[in-house]
Amino acid sequence: MILTRKKLLNSIRNFVYFQPEVFRMLFLGFSAGLPLLLVLGTLSLLLKDAGISKSEIGFASWIGLAYSIKVLWSPVVDNFKLPILSRLLGKRKGWLLFAQVGIAIGLYMISQTDAGTHTQRLVIFALITAFLSATQDIVIDAFRVESNDDKKQGAAAATYIMGYRLGMIVAGAGALKLAANFDWSTSYQVMALCMGVGIIGGLLSPEPPHKKQVLGETDLEKEITETVLQPLAEDKVRLKHKIESSTAFQYFVKAVLSPFVDFFKRYKWWGLVIIAFILSFRVSDIVLGVMTNVFYDDMGFTKDEIADYSKIYGVIMTILGAFIGGYVVNKVKILWCLLWGIVLVILTNLLFAYMATQPKDVGFLIAVISADNMAGGFSMGVLMAYFATLINQEFTATQFALYTSLMTLTGKILGGFSGVNIENWGYPMFFTYAASLGIPAFLLILALLYRERRLSKEQ
Secondary structure: OOOOHHHHHHHHHHOHHHOHHHHOHHHHHHHHHHHHHHOOHHHHHHHHHOOOOHHHHHHHHHHHHHHHOHHHOHHHHHHOOOOOHHHHHOHHHHHHHHHHHHHHHHHHHHHOOOOOOOHHHHHHHHHHHHHHHHHHHHHHHHHHHHHOOHHHHHHHHHHHHHHHHHHHHHHHHHHHHHHHHOOHHHHHHHHHHHOHHHHHHHHOOOOOOOOOOOOOOOHHHHHHHHHHHOOOOHHHHHHHHHHHOOHHHHHHHHHHHHHHHHHHHHHOOHHHHHHHHHHHHOHHHHHHHOOHHHHHHHHOOOHHHHHHHHHHHHHHHHHHHHHHHHHHHOOOOHHHHHHHHHHHHHHHHHHHHHHOOOOOOHHHHHHHHHHHHHHHHHHHHHHHHHHHHHOOHHHHHHHHHHHHHHHHHHHHHHHOOHHHHHHHHOHHHHHHHHHHOOHHHHHHHHHHHHHHHHHHHHO
16 A cells, blocks of 8 residues: 555654654754863863863863752752743743853853963853753753653653764864864854754743642651751740741752652662762763873874764764663663673773873774773663662652762762873873772672672562
C-alpha cells in the first residue's frame, strides 16, 4: 500500500522526535552547551595566548565552580518569579530569557576585554557568564520535565543532549577556528550571537504548566519542622509558631532539608560512602581536562588541529562512549559498570602521561583522544544511570541537582591547582597524578559492591 502525501506528513508529525515539545529541546540544549567551554576549556587557551601563566590559568578554572554549587540558588529560580519578565512571559520563560541575554552580554564583554592587560576584569565577566549559564541549566531542566509527559521524557532528554553536544562543538571547534583565522575578540562576538539560537527557541516555546506546591504538607516536612524547632522552650510558643508558619522557613525545609534527610533515612551511614563516591568519581577527568588545551598547544598542535581532533572528533567519541555505557548498564549490574568506568578513566589518563614524553604525533593524538573521550563518555553515562537509582521521585529535581553539583565539586577545586602542579612537576608527572586521583573512587566502588552483596544475602 502506497502512503499518500497526507499520511506521510502525519507519520512524520507523530514521530516522537518531531513533536514540538521534544524538538525544541534541541535549541535549548544548544543554548545550555554553548557557554560551558567558553568559560572553561576554550577560555584557558585564550588566556595562554595572552601570556597568562599556567598557574593563573589553573586558578581561573575555579570559574567552573558555579556549575558545582548551582543547587544553592536553584530553589530561588524554581519558586520565585522575576518582576517584569515573568509577568510578560511566564515564570520559566522569564528566567530563561534573563539568563540567556545575560550570557550573550557576558560573552560580548569578554570579547571586548584584553586578557593580557585586564585579566581580572575578563575573569569577572567569565564568572558572571558561568553563574548565568548554571542558572540557565536549572531553568532548562525544569522546562524539559514540565513540558513533556512521562512517555516523552526519554526522547526530550536525548534531544537535549544532542543539542548540548552541538553547542559544545560550536564553542570548542568553532571558537578555536574563528580565533585561528581572525582573533579571539571576533570568536567570542560570534559566540555571543550564537546564543540567539536558544533565545529564539525559548521565546517560541509555550510556558510549561506548573504544579502548585503546598508547603509543609508531607510527613517528612512535618517531622523535620518539629525536630528543628524542638529546642524552643515552652515560653517561646508564639515565636515557634511564627517561624513554623513562615513561607521562607517552609521553603527551606522543603527545598533544602527534605532531600538530604530523605537520602540519609534511606541509606543511613552508607549515605556518607555514596556521597564520598560521587565527590571522587569524576575528579581524575576534571583535573586533567583543565589543562588539555594548553597541553596540546605546548605540544605544537595548531588551533585548527585541536578543534578538529579534540573538539569535534572528541565530542563524537564521547557520545559513542555514552551510548555504549547506556547499553552495557542494561546487561550488567550498574556498580560493576562504574568499576569498569573508573578503571578505563585511570588507564586512558595515563596515556596522556606517555604522550607528554613523545614528540608531536597526530596519529597518537587521535588515538589518545579516542580512548579518553570514549572512556569519559562511558563512565559519565553510567554515572547518570546510577544517579537515577539513588533518587526518590518525590525530590527528583532537587536530588538530581545535588548529585550533579557534588560530582564536579572536588574536581573543580583541585583543578584550580593544575597550572601550579604542571609548572612544578611537568606534564608527565601531572597526568600521572591526575590518573591516581581515580583510585579513591575505585576503592569506594568496592565498598559499595560489598554492601550490595551483603544486602542480597540478607534478602
